[in-house]
Amino acid sequence: MHEMSYAEAILENLINLAERNNAREIKKAHLVIGELLLINPEQLEFCFRAISRETIAENCTLEIEFVKPEIRCVKCGKEFEAPAGVCECGGFVSVNGGKEMILKSVIMEVD
Amino acid sequence: MHKIEIDAEIDLLSENRRLAAENRKFLREHGIVAVNIMGAIGSGKTLLIEKTVEALKGIRIGVILGDVICRADYERVAAHEVKAEPVNTGKECHLDAHLINHRIQKFEDVDLLLIENVGNLICPVDFDLGEDFRVVMVSVTEGDDVVEKHPEIFRLADVIIINKVALAEFVEADVDKMERDAKNLNPEARIIRMDLKKDIGFDEWIEFLRGVLNVSGNSS
Numbered sequence: 321m322h323e324m325s326y327a328e329a330i331l332e333n334l335i336n337l338a339e340r341n342n343a344r345e346i347k348k349a350h351l352v353i354g355e356l357l358l359i360n361p362e363q364l365e366f367c368f369r370a371i372s373r374e375t376i377a378e379n380c381t382l383e384i385e386f387v388k389p390e391i392r393c394v395k396c397g398k399e400f401e402a403p404a405g406v407c408e409c410g411g412f413v414s415v416n417g418g419k420e421m422i423l424k425s426v427i428m429e430v431d
Numbered sequence: 432m433h434k435i436e437i438d439a440e441i442d443l444l445s446e447n448r449r450l451a452a453e454n455r456k457f458l459r460e461h462g463i464v465a466v467n468i469m470g471a472i473g474s475g476k477t478l479l480i481e482k483t484v485e486a487l488k489g490i491r492i493g494v495i496l497g498d499v500i501c502r503a504d505y506e507r508v509a510a511h512e513v514k515a516e517p518v519n520t521g522k523e524c525h526l527d528a529h530l531i532n533h534r535i536q537k538f539e540d541v542d543l544l545l546i547e548n549v550g551n552l553i554c555p556v557d558f559d560l561g562e563d564f565r566v567v568m569v570s571v572t573e574g575d576d577v578v579e580k581h582p583e584i585f586r587l588a589d590v591i592i593i594n595k596v597a598l599a600e601f602v603e604a605d606v607d608k609m610e611r612d613a614k615n616l617n618p619e620a621r622i623i624r625m626d627l628k629k630d631i632g633f634d635e636w637i638e639f640l641r642g643v644l645n646v647s648g649n650s651s
Contacts, residue, residue: 322554324522329443337439347434351443356583357557403582405615412618415586419557423441429432 323360326421327367333423334377343428346380350425356389356403356418389418447558450528454561457535458544463493464643465544467526467560469584470568471577472550475594477504478627479568479636480545484513486637490644493538495546497526504547514541525554528561543644552581564643570595571604578612585616590623590639597626 334346353359361384372378391400395411404413458465470476477496484492494515496505505517516534518526526548538544546562548555552569567588569577572595578585585591591613599606606624613622621639625632 322523322525322557325525325527325558326443329446333439333441333443337437337441341435341437343435344432358553358583403586403616405582405612406618419444421443423439423443425436426439427434427436430435431432 321363323363324367327364327371330368331372331377334426335375337426338376338428341428341430343430345429346377346426347429348381348383348427349423350383352385352387352420352422352424354389354418354420355386357421390416447528450532451559451561454528454531454535458561461539463541463544465546465562466564466566467546467548467562468566469548469555471552471573474568474570475627476547476568477507480508480547481511482627482633484511490543491541493541493544495534497547497549499524499549520549524549524551525558526560527558531560552584556583564589566590568592568594571599571606572602575604575608578609582616585613588617588620590621592623592625594625594627596624596631597629
């Protein structure tokens with residue numbers, strides 16, 4: 321389960337951001353996650369809940385937006401849903417993106 | 432009290448990338464070739480390392496062995512009188528650049544650093560350790576659909592080892608299919624058919640390692 325590593329990175333960055341902005345509470349975090357990271361959102365949520373307890377991110381909602389990689393044949397340009405190897409035309413299928421994890425925006429309560 | 436929304440735009444994977452770059456710099460400065468060996472539990476990674484250490488006596492080798500909690504693999508490898516370090520991840524089923532960062536200083540005098548990742552085909556994929564080469568080892572006993580079911584790890588490998596080929600007929604695995612799937616996903620990768628217990632393909636692996644050590648000017 322690699323979700324715990326990602327949950328830790330999310331929490332650490334949220335808390336740093338909250339401290340820099342003198343926030344009291346973190347309400348919502350919007351995440352952009354590449355599909356090829358193979359993140360299970362329920363597991364990520366579970367891990368985040370477990371480690372954020374008794375922090376200012378305790379009640380923070382994770383809003384996850386998954387983004388697709390661009391997978392297409394370099395020869396004929398046909399698009400694929402998943403890394404497909406070789407296209408029917410014999411061309412190699414290249415994969416671009418799908419591996420990002422960006423903390424896009426954060427909503428927090430300040431005095 | 433009032434709510435504010437902040438455009439954070441923070442790349443959460445940048446910390447691992449930064450540490451991996453730091454590891455890579457250390458390895459370069461000390462002329463060390465690092466190989467990240469990934470693969471499922473029971474695919475044969477530890478035996479591959481044990482045999483490699485024996486076959487390359489004379490070359491200074493270090494081994495980092497990642498495991499969730501146990502020390503069994505470390506003890507097996509350390510018995511070959513090689514510089515070895517266990518790394519227990521505790522909760523995670525992959526090594527990351529941070530875990531390696533804590534250990535590599537101990538290996539500054541080696542030519543070849545073999546890193547045995549934690550046994551699984553998914554989690555280690557996205558954690559660059561700073562290695563020079565990525566190796567994925569699978570065995571025919573995992574089923575001949577194992578490659579197509581885990582495209583990412585094969586897509587990003589430099590060497591793909593299909594182990595236990597002598598057992599293929601007994602487990603009704605089609606090695607040609609496994610090799611074809613691997614080649615389709617990654618035409619650039621070197622694919623080695625191997626059976627460590629029957630000495631099939633092992634020479635090709637050693638030849639690969641000698642090749643990369645020579646290129647880096649580290650071979651003794």
